[in-house]
Amino acid sequence: MLLINRHMTASFSLSAAILFCFPTLQVVGQDETSEVSSPLQYAQNIAAITGRPIFAVAGQST
Amino acid sequence: MLKRLSTNRELAPYVAQVVPIKIDTASSAWQEWSKQHKADGSGIPKVYVVRADGETLFARSGSLTNEQLKLLLSAALNNAGLVLGQKDVQTLTAVTNQFRDFRTTGDPKSALKSLKQAKRYLGKSGQVASYAKPAMELNQEIQLLVETANDSISQTASEVEQAKDQTEAEQIRAIQKYLGVKDQYSDLRSSKSDLSKIQSSIRENDQMKSLYDSVKLLELASSAKSDSQKSRYKDKLAKLIETSPFPLIKSQAEAILSQLKE
Numbered sequence: 001m002l003l004i005n006r007h008m009t010a011s012f013s014l015s016a017a018i019l020f021c022f023p024t025l026q027v028v029g030q031d032e033t034s035e036v037s038s039p040l041q042y043a044q045n046i047a048a049i050t051g052r053p054i055f056a057v058a059g060q061s062t
Numbered sequence: 063m064l065k066r067l068s069t070n071r072e073l074a075p076y077v078a079q080v081v082p083i084k085i086d087t088a089s090s091a092w093q094e095w096s097k098q099h100k101a102d103g104s105g106i107p108k109v110y111v112v113r114a115d116g117e118t119l120f121a122r123s124g125s126l127t128n129e130q131l132k133l134l135l136s137a138a139l140n141n142a143g144l145v146l147g148q149k150d151v152q153t154l155t156a157v158t159n160q161f162r163d164f165r166t167t168g169d170p171k172s173a174l175k176s177l178k179q180a181k182r183y184l185g186k187s188g189q190v191a192s193y194a195k196p197a198m199e200l201n202q203e204i205q206l207l208v209e210t211a212n213d214s215i216s217q218t219a220s221e222v223e224q225a226k227d228q229t230e231a232e233q234i235r236a237i238q239k240y241l242g243v244k245d246q247y248s249d250l251r252s253s254k255s256d257l258s259k260i261q262s263s264i265r266e267n268d269q270m271k272s273l274y275d276s277v278k279l280l281e282l283a284s285s286a287k288s289d290s291q292k293s294r295y296k297d298k299l300a301k302l303i304e305t306s307p308f309p310l311i312k313s314q315a316e317a318i319l320s321q322l323k324e
């Protein structure tokens with residue numbers, strides 16, 4: 001529950017330009033940078049809590 | 063493509079309402095993701111729009127132009143339901159907790175009253191049109207209460223029908239049951255029509271129609287709390303005892319009157 005709340009709070013402070021950069025597993029926002037265990041899980045948590053759909057692009061790591 | 067999403071001003075209003083993510087096709091997360099969301103085409107990149115509850119709205123191979131991205135995001139948001147802010151999440155979570163507490167302790171009336179704090183989120187269906195977890199949890203709670211209400215109202219309707227051919231005592235019991243159910247679920251929009259049908263059914267039977275107003279008066283009098291209410295119902299009960307042709311109504315009125323005089 002604490003984990004979800006932390007994600008929830010973080011999601012509202014991140015800018016619209018959230019980028020999940022892999023393989024560093026780092027979430028980079030305009031206001032903050034925080035390390036998370038799994039970017040995909042993080043995105044799914046934010047989507048589940050806020051109702052925002054996930055827009056995903058799958059490709060090869062550069 | 064994700065870079066364009068974060069830099070293109072025309073796309074910004076749409077991007078603000080989605081959660082953008084890039085998935086490495088060499089990662090273990092990709093294996094899981096690609097099993098859950100099957101895409102059309104085999105090339106990369108693959109573009110996905112996935113609703114908050116996990117439903118795949120779009121999954122296809124190939125890059126998209128800015129115009130296509132705009133159309134896709136716009137269509138996705140039209141099908142994504144209400145997006146919640148932090149305050150919305152807090153409100154809905156608090157209301158769900160209150161609602162659940164009242165529902166599970168057998169107090170649907172208070173549960174329905176607690177929904178007033180979330181009134182602006184509720185659509186015509188009586189549910190929150192959102193796929194966000196806090197909204198879906200509240201919807202599930204509301205659905206459980208609706209099912210209980212339907213069972214209770216349906217049972218009351220059949221008891222009222224049966225009572226029409228039964229004794230005065232059974233008829234009084236059926237009317238009391240109806241009044242109790244009506245009191246509990248009168249704030250539930252989906253139940254209003256069924257409750258009205260039961261009342262119409264009661265009024266179709268001459269004896270039950272005569273009993274109805276008396277039983278209602280007995281119910282109200284027995285729950286009178288203030289001195290002015292008690293005084294008012296003492297007079298009404300005294301009149302009922304004088305005029306009612308029903309022995310059971312008279313005896314119940316006498317019992318309640320003596321309680322009010324204490």
